[in-house]
Amino acid sequence: MAKLTEEEIRTAGQAAHDAYYEDGYWAGREIADQLKGEMIRNGNTSDDDKYAFKESTSYSWD
Numbered sequence: 001m002a003k004l005t006e007e008e009i010r011t012a013g014q015a016a017h018d019a020y021y022e023d024g025y026w027a028g029r030e031i032a033d034q035l036k037g038e039m040i041r042n043g044n045t046s047d048d049d050k051y052a053f054k055e056s057t058s059y060s061w062d
Contacts, residue, residue: 001042006052009039013056020058032059 004012012035020028035057039049050061 003042004039004044004049006048009035009044009049009052010056012038013053016057016059028057029059032057036061 013032016028016031016035018028019031032053036053039045039053053059053061
């Protein structure tokens with residue numbers, strides 16, 4: 001599978017961020033966890049990728 005672009009990570013991360021504000025912590029966390037899983041499967045595990053995840057979702061990678 002091809003790696004996600006930074007823009008794709010940020011777009012999906014924004015959805016998690018928005019869900020947090022609209023539906024609460026766990027709604028956002030579920031989307032963030034799905035994004036993290038997809039990033040791992042696609043090889044997006046560099047420090048830059050993790051930073052884009054954290055900045056766009058407001059959730060930690062760990």
